Amino acid sequence: MGLQEKLRREARTLADKKEAKATPESKAARAAEGRGTYKAQQAAATGTSEKKRRVGTKMVPLPSDYIVPERDAYLTPALECRHLGIDFGGLHAVENFNLTVGKTEIAGLIGPNGAGKTTVFNLLTKVYQPTRGTILLDGMDTAHMSTDKVCQLGIARTFQNIRLFPSLTVEENVMIGLHNQVRCGMWSGIFRAPRYWLAEREFHRKSLELLDVFGMADQADAVAGSLPYGAQRRLEIVRALATDPKVLLLDEPAAGMNPSETSDLMDNIIKIRDQFQIAVLLIEHDMDLVMGICEGIVVLNFGKVIAKGTPDQVQANPQVIEAYLGVQDEEA
């Protein structure tokens, strides 16, 4: 717990610096100033003209065309990506990905197959380390962190192809999600110290509480692998929620669900957001779900953001229509 607090504090000071830079007014000045002193040092060291260097500097704006729900406008965004990119060999799988998700926003990430949506999730959760760019999680920089560290900082996800712990029970799956919420070391576990019993009671109570959100408490003792498909998807969301996230990433939560299950899921996502006050970023191909609950939408194609906006804006965007349906024939 101490480590986490320390990490957070460290990251916050880092992020503060970054944010100061990011404010449009101060940005140019700061950058120029920073450059200036750096240049001055360089000039002093090498003797080249300071003026000559400055001419060559091309200033570019940091992306500032973010939209977030009005209620979140004055809060630190839950998630910010700046110029995020990753290369696989020579392929730019994701390039210049910029996104801001408000503190309690439900955001959608859509795009045709192979657009790089899941790669973005893998970047956010550090399954891949980004080649370029910054990810700020609640204002904290996550550079060089491992998957388990960023999870401790508050990012949780579900998977496109369900990844539960199939041989364990439903309750144990949630308990594993609670891993960093309840503490009990190896020794107290082996010797069944009083700490162990307290921790186990806490694990039990919290996991049932979380399962209750989806009405799954009565299935607590079932083996996770034997659950029906829809229940497995729900359990994955519960497990992700158990890590006490600030951002919940859902990778195709409605895949393989029928319309009535999908509409239940939509209600549940909104319920989760309201109850836990967290941000949700979801990848989904079911447009009824995306257009129904997402407040902001980002469209990705070939690793690049091609459109951003509210559902209405995105639906009207010609580039989005082109990406999904192809170029319209002029004569038709």
Place this chain on the structure above:
Amino acid sequence: MIERIKKMGRASKSDLITYALVAAAFIIVQLLLMNGVITSSLRGQLVPICVYIVMAMSLNLVVGISGELSLGHAGFMSIGAFAGVVAASALTGFIGAPIPRLLASMLIGGILAGAAGFLIGIPVMRLQGDYLAIVTLAFGEIIKNILNNLYVGIDGAGIHISFTSVGALAMDGGKVIINGPQGAVDIEKLSTFAIGFALVVFALAVILNLVRSRSGRAIMAVRDNRIAAESVGINTTKYRMMAFVVSAFLAGMAGALYAMNYSSIVPKKFDFNTSILVLVFVVLGGMGNIRGSIISATVLTILPEALRPIADYRMLLYAIVLIAVMLVSNSTHLRMLIDSLKARLRRDPDDDGPAGEAPEGGENVG
């Protein structure tokens, strides 16, 4: 009491059955010993049976519960064995009573084996799957070869260690404890069946308590799905290492007990074949099934002894039993038959303890 048992979860009930089974086995063996039914050759096997049970359970922690195929388990056993022998000699002056001295030696053997497990774990835990298996095999052989060249003696000045020859020990009287490839000689026979049984119970408690705790769930999560485990904030390396080190520690304790059951012991005893033998116990008893490991280690250690009368054919029969058990435990038809029998037995809803006769394969922990 019965009310409490009824209220317990499935897992705790299964654990209770395992403890009961071990306790019952101990009582039965004690009764048989008192009546002199057990032959002397079988009596000599009692401590090795306990040792192999602990070996199988500890390897099961790595192979079945942590999900890493380790082929160098005998290496940790040998570290425990030789460290234990040296410790027992060195402690002669301090602890006179044999049982505390044996326990202290076992603890030292276990700690050294655990430390070796940690050191080996640093490179090994960077690997997965087949690569991990092969590297553990290599480390097992390295340990054996180091012990083959280890000379340890003790005299008034303390412990002397050399890697070249007995002469290089520069001993002033005293006695040589470990003599290179000839191994440890003149070992004081401290091991008893009671201590062996105590070690089994201790190892069983350590493993079951670990598995039912937060750390154990993390270990199983890493086994079931590494990526998902990482995504819920589990440091996978830490928990794989935890299983590996605890397993090495228990193997070291078992090794110390094993060594002190004989008057001499050679490093060659702890080679690849021993690692595989223990792995056979684990696979036969069922991956992740602790009770199964206990049963299979017992049966497969007694079997060659029990078959001694048919001398020439005994290893053949041993092999056939192995094949038969593997086939039977993996047959779907038979599994279905057993399941339907169980379902019929379970008409009483409280009676869901799976009978502990046939070691069954599968992922269940018990």
